[in-house]
Amino acid sequence: MPDAPGLELIRGEIESKHPGAVLDTGFEHGCASLSIDPAHVLAVLTWLYDTPGQGYRFLSSLHAADYLPAEPRFAVHYELLNRDRVERIRVKALLVDPGEDTLPEIDSCCELFPTAEFQEREAFDFFGIVFRGHPDLRRILLPDDYVGWPQRRDFPIGGEPVTFTYNEQNYG
Amino acid sequence: MEVERQTMRERQLRARDMLRGDLEGEELERYVEEKVVMTNFEKMLGWARSNSMFPLSFGLACCAIEGIPMSAVTARYDIARFGAEAGRASPRQADMIILSGRVSIKMAPVVRRLYDQMLEPKWAISMGACSSSGGMFSNYAVVQGADKFMPIDIHVPGCPPRPEAVLYGFTKLQRKIQGNPDQGWRARYGAAGTEEWARGGPRSEPSAEAAEAYLAARELIGA
Numbered sequence: 001m002p003d004a005p006g007l008e009l010i011r012g013e014i015e016s017k018h019p020g021a022v023l024d025t026g027f028e029h030g031c032a033s034l035s036i037d038p039a040h041v042l043a044v045l046t047w048l049y050d051t052p053g054q055g056y057r058f059l060s061s062l063h064a065a066d067y068l069p070a071e072p073r074f075a076v077h078y079e080l081l082n083r084d085r086v087e088r089i090r091v092k093a094l095l096v097d098p099g100e101d102t103l104p105e106i107d108s109c110c111e112l113f114p115t116a117e118f119q120e121r122e123a124f125d126f127f128g129i130v131f132r133g134h135p136d137l138r139r140i141l142l143p144d145d146y147v148g149w150p151q152r153r154d155f156p157i158g159g160e161p162v163t164f165t166y167n168e169q170n171y172g
Numbered sequence: 173m174e175v176e177r178q179t180m181r182e183r184q185l186r187a188r189d190m191l192r193g194d195l196e197g198e199e200l201e202r203y204v205e206e207k208v209v210m211t212n213f214e215k216m217l218g219w220a221r222s223n224s225m226f227p228l229s230f231g232l233a234c235c236a237i238e239g240i241p242m243s244a245v246t247a248r249y250d251i252a253r254f255g256a257e258a259g260r261a262s263p264r265q266a267d268m269i270i271l272s273g274r275v276s277i278k279m280a281p282v283v284r285r286l287y288d289q290m291l292e293p294k295w296a297i298s299m300g301a302c303s304s305s306g307g308m309f310s311n312y313a314v315v316q317g318a319d320k321f322m323p324i325d326i327h328v329p330g331c332p333p334r335p336e337a338v339l340y341g342f343t344k345l346q347r348k349i350q351g352n353p354d355q356g357w358r359a360r361y362g363a364a365g366t367e368e369w370a371r372g373g374p375r376s377e378p379s380a381e382a383a384e385a386y387l388a389a390r391e392l393i394g395a
């Protein structure tokens with residue numbers, strides 16, 4: 001793992017190449033994370049992939065998160081792994097919620113990491129995040145005709161309310 | 173023991189006499205009464221059906237791991253004792269489906285299709301809380317009870333149900349197939365005498381025990 005000063009070095013190098021790409025750094029539970037501007041996501045991932053001395057060539061996970069009510073609301077997390085040194089780094093692309101009826105968009109990294117194809121489809125399926133340039137962006141786990149993005153925090157849980165007589169008698 | 177052996181010998185001799193044509197008159201009548209059971213064809217068919225069920229080899233979720241192969245089918249509890257061990261890999265050859273686990277909304281059409289592909293007569297057991305009611309998965313992804321999209325004959329509660337519960341549910345299903353729809357709940361709840369019959373008509377007569385219990389219950393409540 002890059003430690004906290006190492007993370008700041010990485011941030012400085014990215015900043016010199018792509019000004020404004022890195023918004024913040026974080027070091028929690030022994031894992032370094034870079035919060036980045038989604039406009040630069042491909043540039044940052046490619047830099048971490050290609051640069052000698054970095055070599056994060058393995059995408060071990062791609063997932064989305066909804067931080068409502070925080071702003072920016074959405075984030076796409078890329079968990080990168082350097083398999084030679086067994087070092088991990090987390091890249092968070094922070095996405096602003098564009099409001100009702102519009103979906104947040106970010107560039108797809110399928111060209112760089114082919115494994116991202118299904119994981120981006122899953123993020124689209126549950127959070128409604130559109131990955132530009134994805135070859136086949138459609139629902140993967142939910143039915144094709146499903147309406148809504150169920151893992152968003154403002155999505156109703158669904159199911160059916162269960163009435164228990166205990167609740168009825170004591171609180172009804 | 174000695175007495176039993178003697179009656180057995182007697183019976184053997186009488187069977188031999190019958191085959192030789194030596195039995196006549198009252199003796200022959202008694203012989204026939206002892207040997208022959210009168211029933212109707214539906215009852216016999218139900219008896220045969222209920223004791224040779226072919227379940228569909230089919231699993232949905234954790235109940236399929238916990239319940240069916242690990243407990244009910246293997247030697248300790250052994251569903252073969254009830255004649256339902258011959259799992260069929262094709263719904264065309266199966267006549268019972270056990271829904272073992274939660275049914276997600278995406279899986280529901282598949283399950284329904286499997287049920288539709290089974291040949292009549294067919295039965296369905298909903299095993300566990302999830303397929304009966306959605307269980308702990310009260311959310312957007314899981315069907316809240318499999319009976320929303322297909323008929324279910326028996327619901328077995330539990331998470332997962334004990335193998336005894338699965339086999340108890342299965343014996344209930346057998347009784348249902350044999351045409352005893354009350355499933356014995358009257359005896360359990362002390363509700364003898366609450367039966368209702370359609371009056372008039374050839375089959376309206378209750379059994380002697382049921383009629384007695386009915387009268388006793390009427391007396392009890394002072395009607």
